[in-house]
Every structure is written in structure tokens, then in C-alpha cells.
């Protein structure tokens with residue numbers, strides 16, 4: 630079975646065309662393919678399928694390295710768009726795609742970057758600490774022997790975001806792992822550590838659900854911007870600098886405003902899976 634290896638700012642993906650080839654896999658196979666020694670190695674697997682809904686161009690499914698299927702992936706969405714456009718699966722530069730958390734719209738720009746309408750942030754989905762957001766912009770949680778204050782938001786997938794003074798010294802591994810599986814998050818959670826530089830620049834590291842710390846997280850960048858905007862720390866057009874590179878995130882700040890994310894997507898190599 631053919632696959633492409635891609636990345637968005639170092640958040641890397643195995644991408645499979647399940648339209649033009651039969652694709653069968655199990656959780657164990659995803660885990661094996663994700664292994665950076667015994668497999669291909671990736672943070673997430675993206676499976677490209679035909680749309681199920683009329684009027685939509687594609688459907689794509691997202692699996693973390695631990696095999697869990699998830700609702701959304703920002704960097705993956707950009708790589709998906711580059712994949713279907715460069716492979717000639719579409720000649721459209723405005724691409725609609727079904728995901729497990731709804732339909733998103735992707736725009737292939739002249740410079741090759743992809744702009745994504747990531748939809749509306751959801752502050753009170755059932756899989757987050759549940760309360761009325763306007764009364765509780767911050768949740769105080771105990772984890773890894775310390776009390777932390779986080780903002781919680783869903784970009785289709787759950788995110789907990791905290792502000793830190795120094796991103797380089799942030800306890801991403803220890804605190805990220807403890808919060809990822811915290812009892813307050815019944816579906817686990819992606820954990821963002823954000824250092825505000827000014828109201829248009831944020832440094833971010835993300836301990837991803839099902840993948841540990843990645844070099845970049847697109848939905849994490851959106852979640853951090855939205856939470857920090859609600860806390861009055863940033864404006865409506867922010868550069869999010871992750872270890873793998875920068876994303877532009879825009880959000881007008883109303884609860885019904887969509888979040889726009891813009892950034893690159895790269896093809897690295899093509900391959901054939903030996904044990905499909």
C-alpha cells in the first residue's frame with residue numbers, strides 16, 4: 630500500500646489515499662507504523678477517503694501514534710490539502726472536507742501555504758471540565774504535585790492551555806503527561822504551554838494527546854490563541870511560534886467567530902508499506 634510522508638512544521642504524518650487503494654488497518658498496525666524504529670514513524674496517520682455527504686469534496690480520518698482516532702488535526706488538515714491538490718485528486722483551491730468533528734474548508738494559497746477555516750471554538754463541550762465559560766475562564770487543576778490554572782476549549786478536539794513565564798523552562802513532559810490523562814478530561818486532552826511575548830506574538834509548546842510533545846500542533850495553536858484572547862492577553866491576529874515553526878491564527882473574539890489558521894505543509898517522501 631502506497632503512502633506519503635509529510636509534515637506541518639515538523640508535526641509529521643503518514644498519509645494514505647484510501648480512495649484509489651484498499652486500506653485495512655488495526656490499532657496495532659497504526660501503532661507499529663507510527664514507531665520511529667520499527668515502522669515509518671509519525672505523530673499522526675491521515676487517511677483520505679471520498680466524502681460521504683453530498684457537496685463535500687473529501688473525508689479524512691486522523692489517528693494518533695497511539696492508535697486513537699481523533700476529531701481534528703490542524704497541521705494534518707494543511708498536509709491533507711497539499712496531498713489531494715498535488716496528487717491531482719482535486720484541482721480546486723477551496724477544498725471542503727468532512728472530519729470527525731464536522732466540515733472544515735481549506736484554501737490552497739498562491740505561495741503554497743494553506744489557510745484553514747478551523748470552525749468555531751467550543752468552550753463547553755461534554756469532554757472538557759464542564760461549566761459555563763463566562764463564569765469560569767480558568768480551571769484550577771492539581772497535577773504532578775502542583776496547582777495549575779488552565780483554559781479549556783475544543784477545536785473539535787479537547788485542549789487545556791496554561792500561560793507560562795518561560796517556555797524553555799516549562800515542565801512540558803511531566804506536567805503535560807499528568808494533565809493529558811487528568812480525570813477532568815474524560816477523553817484525555819492536548820496540553821498547551823504558552824508564553825505571551827506581546828499581543829500579536831506567542832511562543833507555544835504542546836504535549837499532544839496520544840503523541841506526547843510534538844514540534845507543532847495546529848489545533849493547539851488555535852486553542853492557545855483563543856484562550857489567551859479570552860483572557861485579554863492577545864489581539865485577533867497572532868503569530869504562534871512553535872518549536873517547529875510559526876503559524877498565523879486569527880479570531881475576531883466572538884463565540885460564534887471562526888478561527889483561521891495559516892501555515893505551510895511539506896511532502897518529504899513517498900513509500901510502500903511492507904506489511905499492509
Ligand SMILES: N[C@H](CCC[C@H](N)C(=O)O)C(=O)O
Nearest residue numbers: 702703704786838846847848
Ligand atoms: N493529538 C491531537 C490530534 C492531532 C492534533 C495536532 N497534531 C494538530 O496539528 O492539531 C488529539 O489527540 O486531539
